[in-house]
Amino acid sequence: MxxxxxxxxxxxxxxxxxxxxxxxxxxxxxxxxxGDDAAPGTAADPEQPGPVLLVPGYGGSTESLRPLAEQLTAAGRDATVVEVPDGGTGDLRGSAEALGDAVDAALDRTGAESVDVVGYSAGGVIARLWAADGGAAQARRVVTLGSPHHGTTVADLARSFVPAECGVGCQQLTTDSDLLAGLNAGDETPAGPSWVSIWSTVDQTVTPPASAELAGALELPVQSVCADSDVSHGQLPTDPLVQAMVLAQLQPGDPVELGSDDCTTLAAG
Structure with a gap:
């Protein structure tokens, strides 16, 4: 030819x-x-949970999450509480970078293909920043725990009346925060992991409490499981009922719908 x-x-x-x-x-x-032989955007296998990264909130105290980490360890999970920079009061984007480093380290150490992330309070916002910046491809599940996804009026008051005490992270958690506005524009839950938001309807730190609602996530107010629960914001990581709810969402498989029929069993811890 x-x-x-x-x-x-x-x-x-x-x-x-x-x-x-x-x-x-x-x-x-x-x-x-x-080394990427998976199709772009392929979700992690829900039946194969990897290590768990727990992210503290504003103030950066890792101690508040240790009881929950211990419960996860007792259940056979590899659990790490992430230390965030600037005592947890600085730019939340820097904390998201620290989470990314901790995720990479956990995956390298364990050989797992994905992680589960639990973000408490502002830690849930940090987890979302990390996910939106590419971390979603590394996650199987993200659980936020009492997180001010749409800001809190407590931060508004702090900025107005004690501005010297309202650092960068505090300002980023106000109800008119540019950071949150950008994070909430469009898709609040990037594809990849499945998302769960657990929060208390009587929270007096995340105000209004419904600020913890996250479009695209499984919504689980604590009171939708046990109507008489009076768990406060600070008690969320240590309350036996809430701990049981978190552990249920981190089991192999898809997120679990929970309701009043589960109250007695879960409250027993």
């Missing part, structure tokens, strides 16, 4: 053929070189 072509046409056809072969080789080589 080529022999019957004029020399110029033959050369052009050979060049085009070479370009096609090079493009095909690149398409095959890039996934091999990057």
């Amino acid at each position: 080529l022999a019957g072509l004029a020399p110029a046409r033959r050369r052009l056809l050979l060049v085009l053929l070479a370009l096609v072969l090079v493009a095909a080789a690149v398409a095959v080589a890039v996934p091999l070189l990057t």
Whole structure:
């Protein structure tokens, strides 16, 4: 076939053929070189939970999350409480970077393909910032615990009346925060992990409490399970009922709808 072509046409056809072969080789080589043999956007296997990263809130106290981490460890999970920079009062984006480093370390250490993340209070906002910046591809599940996803009027008051005590992180948690406005524009729950929001209807730190609602997540007010629960914001990580709710959501499989029929069993711890 080529022999019957004029020399110029033959050369052009050979060049085009070479370009096609090079493009095909690149398409095959890039996934091999990057180690990415999964389709873009592929969700983590819900039946294969990996290590759990727990992210503290404003103030950065890791102690508040240790009881929950201990419950997870007792249940056979690999659980790490993440230390955030600036005592948890600085730019939440810096804390999201720290979470990303902790996730990479956990995946390298365990060989797991994905992580579960539990973000308490502002830690839930930090988890969302991390997910929105590419972390969603590394997560199987994200559980937020009493998180001010749409700001809290407590931060508004702090900014107005004690501005010296309202650092960058505090300002980012106000109801008119540019950071939250950007985070909530469009999709509040990036594809990849499944999302769960657990919160208390009597929370007096995240005000109004419904600020903890997260579009696209399984919503689980504590009182939807045990109507008479009076768990406060600070008690969320240590309350036996809430701990049991978190553990239920981190089991293999998809997030679990919980209701009043589950109150007695879960409250027993």
